Amino acid sequence: MTPPVLYWISGSPPSWRVMLALTLKGIPFTSKRLDHGAGENKQPAYLALNPKGQVPTLVDGDVVIRESLAVLAWLDRAYLHRPIWGADAGQAAQIWQDVMLMEGDLRPAVTVTAQSLLRGMPLPDAERDALLVGVDALSKTLETQHFLGGGTPMANDIWLYPALHWIARGVVKSGAAPLPIARLTEDRPALAAWMARIAALPGVAETYPPHWR
Ligand SMILES: N[C@@H](CCC(=O)N[C@@H](CS)C(=O)NCC(=O)O)C(=O)O
Missing domain, CATH: 3.40.30.10 (Glutaredoxin)
Incomplete structure (x- = not known):
């Protein structure tokens, strides 16, 4: 094939x-x-x-x-092996719900934040606040489970991981990110541990954007 x-x-x-x-x-x-x-x-x-x-x-x-x-x-x-949209109907619904909330509520905040930082523009308060609220909720979930998908990373984890790295890239490039954004993961140990857990999975390091290395 x-x-x-x-x-x-x-x-x-x-x-x-x-x-x-x-x-x-x-x-x-x-x-x-x-x-x-x-x-x-x-x-x-x-x-x-x-x-x-x-x-x-x-x-x-x-x-x-x-x-x-x-x-x-x-x-x-x-490719039916190793599902990323859940192992059963209940889990699929939960993952879809997370992904739709991420697409609807978090994506605009992530996009404006990352682009503002990368372009050296001021970060609007509304997007900064929306980002912090969204990230707080996800971090809280990660206090009691290893991945947003439960015991294994699923599509909701797959959505969030590049988004947070995009912001981290903006923080590095701007050099002057507002503190709550610069410390987005540092201030949330459960989120930082989740980032490290995903980064350590086989093959994930190789997916890191080459021009960010
Ligand atoms: N909704 C699309 C978004 C795709 C998208 O926005 N791609 C951007 C990169 S992040 C792109 O291709 N930009 C290049 C361009 O438009 O010239 C998806 O999730 O696949």
């Missing part, structure tokens, strides 16, 4: 999500890294696969998927 092909850009959280899912599920894949600076994601050959010129795109046989969460759904249905 031909392995799936992942088109990705270094530092793109949705791309990293898919790479983590492939890694955690142990699915070998062909990596096609695109150079955003050189506009490779806007070249005709790639636009034929993904008309928005965005990443990630996963090509698996005849199937082409252009949304990271849809890729995660595809992988779990096409």
